[in-house]
Amino acid sequence: MKCSRCSEKAVYIRRYSGQSFCRYHFLEYFERKVNKTLKIEKMLNRSEKVALAISGGKDSLTLVHIIKKLGKKLDLELHCILVDEGIGGYREKTVKIAEEFCRKLDLELEVISFRQEYSKSLDEMVELGKRTPCTYCGVFRRELLNLKALELGAHRLATGHNLDDEVQAILMNYIKGDVERLIKIGTTTGKPRLVARIKPLIEMPEKEVALFSILNDFPVSFDECPYATSFRARIRDMINNLEESSPGIKYSILSGYRKLLGKITSPEVSSSPMRKCEKCSNTTSQAVCMGCRLREELGIS
Numbered sequence: 001m002k003c004s005r006c007s008e009k010a011v012y013i014r015r016y017s018g019q020s021f022c023r024y025h026f027l028e029y030f031e032r033k034v035n036k037t038l039k040i041e042k043m044l045n046r047s048e049k050v051a052l053a054i055s056g057g058k059d060s061l062t063l064v065h066i067i068k069k070l071g072k073k074l075d076l077e078l079h080c081i082l083v084d085e086g087i088g089g090y091r092e093k094t095v096k097i098a099e100e101f102c103r104k105l106d107l108e109l110e111v112i113s114f115r116q117e118y119s120k121s122l123d124e125m126v127e128l129g130k131r132t133p134c135t136y137c138g139v140f141r142r143e144l145l146n147l148k149a150l151e152l153g154a155h156r157l158a159t160g161h162n163l164d165d166e167v168q169a170i171l172m173n174y175i176k177g178d179v180e181r182l183i184k185i186g187t188t189t190g191k192p193r194l195v196a197r198i199k200p201l202i203e204m205p206e207k208e209v210a211l212f213s214i215l216n217d218f219p220v221s222f223d224e225c226p227y228a229t230s231f232r233a234r235i236r237d238m239i240n241n242l243e244e245s246s247p248g249i250k251y252s253i254l255s256g257y258r259k260l261l262g263k264i265t266s267p268e269v270s271s272s273p274m275r276k277c278e279k280c281s282n283t284t285s286q287a288v289c290m291g292c293r294l295r296e297e298l299g300i301s
């Protein structure tokens, strides 16, 4: 099959629009779409300081590559942050990839680890506690990224979440009835001691991000975290099956969620205002933040 815009061979067919793309036009389309999202959602302003969360996976390398390019035009000050949770046999490899990637792009990279900051790696926390690995990982990684971004004086904290990540998180929390987390997924505005989060790849399907990273020859590892849950995998398969029979459904789930978010976060409905954690002063919706509660359960400082 040929590219819809030129006579070159197509490398990708976008089912929900029926267009096909050669290598050149796919890369052009991808970058243009991410830049459009940044503009429409007003994610970045000129001369801002931006902290980029990098893990070494395809999403974060794509994020860093695109923001670095845009950074020149917008005069952005960029800092990469990598959180090493301490997942034996998995994270070491991606840390190396991220270090090499940042070195090539001449970007500053700061590596912080659970072990350094909390005296325990994620593997050790899992041995000690009763919660799922993803609970410790998610809460502590968010906490460290925010603290580091605050320390840097960053205006924004950018993460590499793609369309599939977002839609999976929306449905998982909806199914579990976890309204607090459901709201948090889409809440990105800054609050005192909470750096505004941006997700520049949110409109990009996972397979497009994977193709972008392959076509750019990024040194990506496609290994999956050993703690990845089967629940998320089932939700992922269910959404992919729906997308197969109804192309575009991922976008419609995201757009429905955004409409819902507008209603459930309106002041007359929202019941949990943000405040300072009694123990650590981080911003939270409860008296004691989730990080402090988990630390207490695990007996760590």
Ligand code: SF4
Residues within 6 Å of the ligand: 133, 134, 137, 138, 225, 226, 227, 228, 229
């Ligand atoms: S799948 Fe692995 S990296 Fe992702 S949240 Fe769970 S423990 Fe952390």
Ligand SMILES: [Zn+2]
Residues within 6 Å of the ligand: 003, 004, 005, 006, 007, 008, 021, 022, 023, 024, 025
């Ligand atoms: Zn083409």
Ligand SMILES: [Zn+2]
Residues within 6 Å of the ligand: 277, 278, 279, 280, 281, 282, 288, 289, 290, 291, 292, 293
């Ligand atoms: Zn706290």
